[in-house]
Amino acid sequence: MSEAILKISESVEGGVCVISPAGDIDAHTAPKFKEAIDKQISSGAKNIVFDFSSLNYISSAGIGILNAALNSLKGKGGKMAIAGANAAVLDTLEIMYFTRKVPALKDIKSAVAKVKAG
Numbered sequence: 662m663s664e665a666i667l668k669i670s671e672s673v674e675g676g677v678c679v680i681s682p683a684g685d686i687d688a689h690t691a692p693k694f695k696e697a698i699d700k701q702i703s704s705g706a707k708n709i710v711f712d713f714s715s716l717n718y719i720s721s722a723g724i725g726i727l728n729a730a731l732n733s734l735k736g737k738g739g740k741m742a743i744a745g746a747n748a749a750v751l752d753t754l755e756i757m758y759f760t761r762k763v764p765a766l767k768d769i770k771s772a773v774a775k776v777k778a779g
Contacts, residue, residue, distance in 0.1 A: 665686075666685065667690035674769055676777070677709070681714070682715070687719075688722045710742050710776060712745055719750050731762060751765055
């Protein structure tokens with residue numbers, strides 16, 4: 662069994678922080694994912710869109726990190742949205758009830774608009 666690989670890029674779209682993980686988020690790669698999110702939140706990001714268009718897999722460890730980030734953002738009056746998740750990733754988010762808390766939209770543009778709308 663090969664070890665999961667995760668690459669993370671960050672950008673700003675319409676004044677909103679976009680974090681784009683590519684690969685797999687599991688117990689081994691989750692700390693790297695958390696570090697990227699924590700860096701953005703501590704740097705002042707109030708709203709974050711996660712571009713999951715290149716994400717193949719997310720485990721409960723990754724969803725736990727998203728929950729913690731959501732709580733941090735809510736504490737600052739911020740919001741979070743998911744963009745571009747494939748069917749498998751979206752299914753996992755739905756099974757874990759995460760999509761009841763955070764909107765999952767088709768693309769980054771829609772997700773940015775959603776978090777900016779307040």
